[in-house]
Structure formats: structure tokens, C-alpha cells
Amino acid sequence: MLNIPLMDNNIMPEDIDAVVEHLRTSDRLTNGPKVMEFEKAWSEWLGVKHSLFVNSGASANYITMAALRDLYGPGEVIVPPITWSSDISSVFAAGLTPVFVDVDMNTLAMNADEVISHLNENTRAVFLTHVLGFNGLSQRLLDELKARNIPLIEDVCESHGASMNGKKCGTFGLASNFSFYYAHHMSTIEGGVICTDDDRFYQQCRLYRSHGMVRELTDEDLKRSYAEKYPDLRPEFLFAVPGYNMRSTELNAVMGLSQLKRLDANNAKRVENWKLFVDHLDPEKYFTDFAMDGAVNYAFVVMLRRPSEEKFRKLTETLRAENVEFRRGTAGGGNMARQPFVRQRMPSFDPSTLKNADVIHFYGLYTGNHPTLEKEKILKLCEVLNRL
Ligand SMILES: Cc1ncc(COP(=O)(O)O)c(C=O)c1O
Missing domain, CATH: 3.40.640.10 (Type I PLP-dependent aspartate aminotransferase-like (Major domain))
Incomplete structure (x- = not known):
């Protein structure tokens, strides 16, 4: 695992x-x-x-x-x-x-x-x-x-x-x-x-x-x-x-003063990790055209290239089986306009008009990218994802 x-x-x-x-x-x-x-x-x-x-x-x-x-x-x-x-x-x-x-x-x-x-x-x-x-x-x-x-x-x-x-x-x-x-x-x-x-x-x-x-x-x-x-x-x-x-x-x-001393060094490792991840992910199966310039990600974004309920279910099942923690929908769980507190206040707004947000909502997720994550694990994660 x-x-x-x-x-x-x-x-x-x-x-x-x-x-x-x-x-x-x-x-x-x-x-x-x-x-x-x-x-x-x-x-x-x-x-x-x-x-x-x-x-x-x-x-x-x-x-x-x-x-x-x-x-x-x-x-x-x-x-x-x-x-x-x-x-x-x-x-x-x-x-x-x-x-x-x-x-x-x-x-x-x-x-x-x-x-x-x-x-x-x-x-x-x-x-x-x-x-x-x-x-x-x-x-x-x-x-x-x-x-x-x-x-x-x-x-x-x-x-x-x-x-x-x-x-x-x-x-x-x-x-x-x-x-x-x-x-x-x-x-x-x-x-x-x-x-x-x-x-x-x-x-x-x-x-x-x-x-x-x-x-x-x-x-x-x-x-x-x-x-x-x-x-x-x-x-x-x-x-x-x-x-x-x-x-x-x-x-x-x-604690913030102590942590700030490590932030830049940790971020440099995160950037390396992210590059390794995205370079090894199969672009036929996953979206990999991210804007890398100036990016410092604490997460690996995994998004199906072609929307498929079945594939997404398989993806989450595999990550669970490998004990890889993930969050569906990326930040905030996806299309925020779908949430009840928004719909109650904006009843006439149709959240499905936000097309890209919906793709991310239904077919995207992220996993963790921390500074101490081993390169071998990143490559293995790509391997597991690419096999799907
Ligand atoms: C984009 C964004 N804004 C605001 C917040 C709220 O931050 P906090 O969890 O510190 O309240 C978060 C939380 O994760 C966030 O991702």
C-alpha cells in the first residue's frame, strides 16, 4: 500500500x-x-x-x-x-x-x-x-x-x-x-x-x-x-x-515564526514533487495542462481527461485501497454554487452553468504533496493511476 x-x-x-x-x-x-x-x-x-x-x-x-x-x-x-x-x-x-x-x-x-x-x-x-x-x-x-x-x-x-x-x-x-x-x-x-x-x-x-x-x-x-x-x-x-x-x-x-523559517525550503521540495508527478502522469487519461509558472502546490490534482462516472469510481476505490488520502472536487469540494447555503440565497441561479467547475466537481480530486514525500512514492502513485 x-x-x-x-x-x-x-x-x-x-x-x-x-x-x-x-x-x-x-x-x-x-x-x-x-x-x-x-x-x-x-x-x-x-x-x-x-x-x-x-x-x-x-x-x-x-x-x-x-x-x-x-x-x-x-x-x-x-x-x-x-x-x-x-x-x-x-x-x-x-x-x-x-x-x-x-x-x-x-x-x-x-x-x-x-x-x-x-x-x-x-x-x-x-x-x-x-x-x-x-x-x-x-x-x-x-x-x-x-x-x-x-x-x-x-x-x-x-x-x-x-x-x-x-x-x-x-x-x-x-x-x-x-x-x-x-x-x-x-x-x-x-x-x-x-x-x-x-x-x-x-x-x-x-x-x-x-x-x-x-x-x-x-x-x-x-x-x-x-x-x-x-x-x-x-x-x-x-x-x-x-x-x-x-x-x-x-x-x-x-509557531508561525518557527514555521516561516522552513517555508521556502519546503516549497522548493513541493515544486519538485509536483513536476515529477505531472511529468509521469498519463496525459491521455488525466488532465496535465496546468499552468506551472509560479505554482507551489501542496496537492496533486488528479482530473479525468474524459468525464466518466465509472472511471472516477474506480479511481477513488483504487486510492482508498492504496490508503492514499484524497479530497473530491478539489478546493472546497467542488462547485460551491451547488451548496445549500448558496442555493437558498440564490434560488434562481443555475450552478450547472458553471461548466468547468462542474467537471472539477464531478471528475477531479487532489492528494497530498508534502515536502517529505519520497520520489519513489510519487512515481508509484503515477504508475497506479496510469494503470486505471
Ligand atoms: C481558499 C480558502 N480560503 C479560506 C479558507 C479558510 O481557511 P481556514 O481553514 O484557516 O479557516 C480555506 C481553508 O482551507 C481555503 O482553502
Whole structure:
């Protein structure tokens, strides 16, 4: 049996040692100096001005959409069907309207022409997901959004280190979201981050992270202006927005600092693994025309070249027999527009109009690509798949 889990060795002894050391030597455990240190290190690694550490990637989505609604007003947000649930539920939660557009097969991200054809005067943002390590952006889309002055929000929760023309995904838009959930490129067990170069957007996100409290702002002028506007309220208990508590802890930040040291080396191994996998997969049987430029995948995407229920059933049975862990439908389980929480809110939208998303939904899956996965196992996995 092949025995390949989705993720392996993602929390190492040195990460645990760092956390234990912090517990032994510090009495500050909630959001404090270590969180700030991790935010600074993450900003440097990514190449952005501000990073805000939160308790999950989903929280990063919720805060980002809430801040977008406050600063840009109500309206539509262009979203992909291949993404995680919180990329859509955060749009609903902020009182914005999701508009689904179909994806490309070679990046699994939204098709640029489809996005552009759905832009109108009510579009408040394009919320693009870089799926499973692929860069989902194109210069054409960036140019069009810039010309129309429409913000791009990047969800990079599955694509830490992916890039376009040598520039990291997560640095192109108004803001970006990352997740540090256990199964991702690096982990703080649970965790996420919002990144932006925009000072006002950053301050708004700070409010949402911590109950909406004005004392969380680092812009002293903004803080003062709230205090002056509401003289009947005590500045230390001034709640400016209907906020959340989505802070993380010093322990998660300590783990993040320790993990970040290994991220680039781990990503280099993942890139090698992915190339080996895709080079050995039979292109007659499986889709292999993926956009490899700048991709850093923590997963191997397995997609039938020709849709067949029978073949897909055989594929999943074989992987189970080999104890290879997999997720059907890729990110988020496939076409998100088919999910009940979407259908209840968009009853007249037909999810089957998203043709490529449906192919991925019914005939695609992913298995794990972790840095310690042996080359022989990758070749053996290809052999097993190619025999089907
Ligand atoms: C694209 C995408 N966005 C958001 C999330 C949510 O991240 P988290 O699990 O940290 O809440 C995920 C989770 O896996 C994801 O894949």
C-alpha cells in the first residue's frame, strides 16, 4: 500500500519546543508582542506593508469582506465556484452580493474574460482564489481592474509562495488572505492573516479583529477623530463597527515564526514533487495542462481527461485501497454554487452553468504533496493511476 496522507510532518519538534519555551518563559499568552513579530516577519516575507494575524483563514475572509463593505459600499463581488465556503459566506455576511463566474481548467481560478464580462458599476471587488498553489492571475485581468478602478482581493489560503512574473501572489490586490490551517503550506495549527499596503483598509481590519474597538487602531489621528466625534463614550470602550473577536494567541504566533523559517525550503521540495508527478502522469487519461509558472502546490490534482462516472469510481476505490488520502472536487469540494447555503440565497441561479467547475466537481480530486514525500512514492502513485 502506498500510504500517503494529505499532510505529513507539518508540525516539527522545533515548533513544539519554541511553543513550550514561550509558555515557560512568558506570562503574555494572548495577542501581544509575538503576534506583532510574526506579522512583521510575514509582511517582510510576502513584501507588503501590513499584516494582521487572525485565528483562521475564514476569519481573514470575514474581516476583509466587512472592511470592503464599509469602505467601498454595498454591491456585487465577483467570486469563483472553486474555492472554500468562507469565500462565499463572508460575502453574504457582509451584505454584499456574490456573482459567480466559471474557472479555467489549467489554473482552477476564475477565467479572466468571464470576470471582465461580469464587471459593472455595481462591482465592488473581484475576490479571486489562487487554488491549490496555482497562480490565478493574469496581466490582462490586473490591467482591466486597474483601468476600471475595481479592487482585487486575493485569497491565497492555499497558495503560499505562488507567484506571477516573480512577484508573490497576495501582493497584487487591495488585500489578501492566507490560512495557516494544519494542512496548508505552513501551519500555526489554526490561523490566518490579512495583508495590505492600504493604511485605511488595515485600520478597518484592526477594528473588526477585536470587537470593533477603537483602541485597537494604530493610527492616532483616526483614534482621536473617533474620540472627538463621540465625547459621551469612553475612548477605551468605543465600538466603531459591529466587530468580531478573531484575534489569535502568542503561542500560534510563536509557531508561525518557527514555521516561516522552513517555508521556502519546503516549497522548493513541493515544486519538485509536483513536476515529477505531472511529468509521469498519463496525459491521455488525466488532465496535465496546468499552468506551472509560479505554482507551489501542496496537492496533486488528479482530473479525468474524459468525464466518466465509472472511471472516477474506480479511481477513488483504487486510492482508498492504496490508503492514499484524497479530497473530491478539489478546493472546497467542488462547485460551491451547488451548496445549500448558496442555493437558498440564490434560488434562481443555475450552478450547472458553471461548466468547468462542474467537471472539477464531478471528475477531479487532489492528494497530498508534502515536502517529505519520497520520489519513489510519487512515481508509484503515477504508475497506479496510469494503470486505471
Ligand atoms: C481558499 C480558502 N480560503 C479560506 C479558507 C479558510 O481557511 P481556514 O481553514 O484557516 O479557516 C480555506 C481553508 O482551507 C481555503 O482553502
